[in-house]
Amino acid sequence: MAYEKTDMNNRKTKKRNDLIKAAIKTFAQKGFHGTKISDIAKKAKVADGTVYLYFENKDDLLIKCFEEMLADLMQKADEKLSTIEDPLAKVLTFIDLHIDYCEKNPDAAKLIIIELRQSPEFYKKYPNFWPVRNYLNYLNKLCTDAIEAGRIRNVNPELLTTIIFGSLDFSITSWLLSKSVINLKSIKEGVADILHKGLEKEANNEK
């Protein structure tokens, strides 16, 4: 009775991807509230109503955009980091990767950075969903490993995670708002440098 779904599924999947791409681009450009569903539909070359065949509503679409993007980012990190042994090097490489990704995908970067923070109201509607949480957990794991291996001095890993992410996040925000003031390469080196020096285990004390 059920007929061959493969083609259909491919078609649907492709259209879904088109929609996500269009949505990311538009959200990045105009912000969440500045974006009309019809903008996204037009960019994806479908009718307005079609959007609702693939996503519950506008909120859902935003959330799905995040999920796709962060999943992509973490998958890329997995690949790269699996070739590295030293836990401290993993943390530093992660910093590089994050910045590189934002540089290569400025729309994604804008989405992460500008729309990351919806109002508390927004998140109240979706209590278990804070888009970055998965990503922070990933970084947290790297930090914890490096601390346990004694490659970073014994600081609170959650706090360290927060500081690293916050530094990157705001650096990239500044970069996006005024490309000229600061360049990404120096951000990459500078953040790593300061954090590294702030973190390396000293020859003498503690733990």
Added chain:
Amino acid sequence: MAYEKTDMNNRKTKKRNDLIKAAIKTFAQKGFHGTKISDIAKKAKVADGTVYLYFENKDDLLIKCFEEMLADLMQKADEKLSTIEDPLAKVLTFIDLHIDYCEKNPDAAKLIIIELRQSPEFYKKYPNFWPVRNYLNYLNKLCTDAIEAGRIRNVNPELLTTIIFGSLDFSITSWLLSKSVINLKSIKEGVADILHKGLEKEANNEK
């Protein structure tokens, strides 16, 4: 002809302040787009139309809220920092002050943090206005002084400013979204600790 305006001015000033306070509270709670002018009016106990006697429109009101708040924050910083000599101590004290202020004024903190980043569209409408810029300049000055005095090693001051602000900003964001995970005191100490160690001029090298 012009009659005694003093009382009127006081009354107007007071009402303006009431409106700003109500707006900060409401924006903090519901976000910019989630806030209705009528919400603010109700909280300030005035009619909707009254809001427009004091502010151009909703955007203008948001901007004025920032201005008030950051001015307040910097004034407090001026007072405190003027009693301190050592430029490095100034930077570290500034970190303390920022966190203390956010702890004591969580509504203000939310406004700074959550509404800091309107969409690029928003800022395109007001090209010369990026609310944090003044504040970053203030911090930048402190960093530059500390570097020039040789109390911090020779890093790019703009980058350092960005990293400090980013760390604080995101730490406080996390704190606001999930009070339990991390506490502000440890954030304060941790950020200062890591940055301090990452920044102190080493006995040996450079500059």
Added chain:
DNA sequence: ATATATTATGAGTCATGATTCACAAAGTAA
């Protein structure tokens, strides 16, 4: 007390844009 200037009111206007739904097109099986 009266005239005038200032400030406040809130119901009504009006544009906007998310979402729906009756209908159309395209795909699949026989």
Added chain:
DNA sequence: TTACTTTGTGAATCATGACTCATAATATAT
């Protein structure tokens, strides 16, 4: 080709909320 299922369309609906404006209240001056 025919019957049926899935997918797509976009005009119409409908709620929302920023902003206006005719009117009222309050303050000041003389």
